[in-house]
Each structure stands twice: as C-alpha cells, then as structure tokens.
Amino acid sequence: MLSVCGVNCSTDCRAYSVECAGCNELQGKVAWAVYYGRERCPIYDCAKEKGLSSCSDCGQAPCKVWYDTRNPDASDAEFEADIASRLKNLNKREKE
Numbered sequence: 001m002l003s004v005c006g007v008n009c010s011t012d013c014r015a016y017s018v019e020c021a022g023c024n025e026l027q028g029k030v031a032w033a034v035y036y037g038r039e040r041c042p043i044y045d046c047a048k049e050k051g052l053s054s055c056s057d058c059g060q061a062p063c064k065v066w067y068d069t070r071n072p073d074a075s076d077a078e079f080e081a082d083i084a085s086r087l088k089n090l091n092k093r094e095k096e
Helices: 031-036 042-049 064-068 076-095
Strands: none
16 A cells, blocks of 8 residues: 555555545545645656656655655654655565
8 A cells, every 4th residue: 555655555644544545546636636736646646657656666756746745734854754754665665
C-alpha cells in the first residue's frame, strides 16, 4: 500500500480509510489536491507523466514537487521526518 511518493497509506496517512482509499487506488485523485488547484496529487501526476511507477524510479526524490506540496501545517522537523520516512519506504521497495 505504498504510494508513488513513498507514503505507506495504511500507516502514514490519517485520511486513509476515513476519506481516502489510497493514492494508487484513487489514481492520485486525493481530496487534498484541491489545495494545489489540481484534480490529482502533483507528485502522482509527475510520476505517471514520466511513465514511472514511483519516485524512486526517477532518482530525483525529494524534488521540487515534493517541496511544493509540503503540508503547510507541518513543522520543519515534521516535514524532514516525513521525507526521510518516504525515502526509506521507497528504498525498501527497490530492494524487494
């Protein structure tokens, strides 16, 4: 249940199963995308437009798109921890 950006929907996302079935299942059409004036998550769109299954296939994560979609309510420490967690998840997926 890993999204293209490395979020483990079932453990890392508060919206999962409450208001969201998961990024991949919704093809990036997550509720919060409207805050960026988009129908779908910009990170999801970026990966799919490049024909990638995840950001780990790109090799540029964390990139500008990640920083542009930062949760504005997160502290710097929370945001850095989120990035570290997502990168760890993506690296783990690559090794499997």
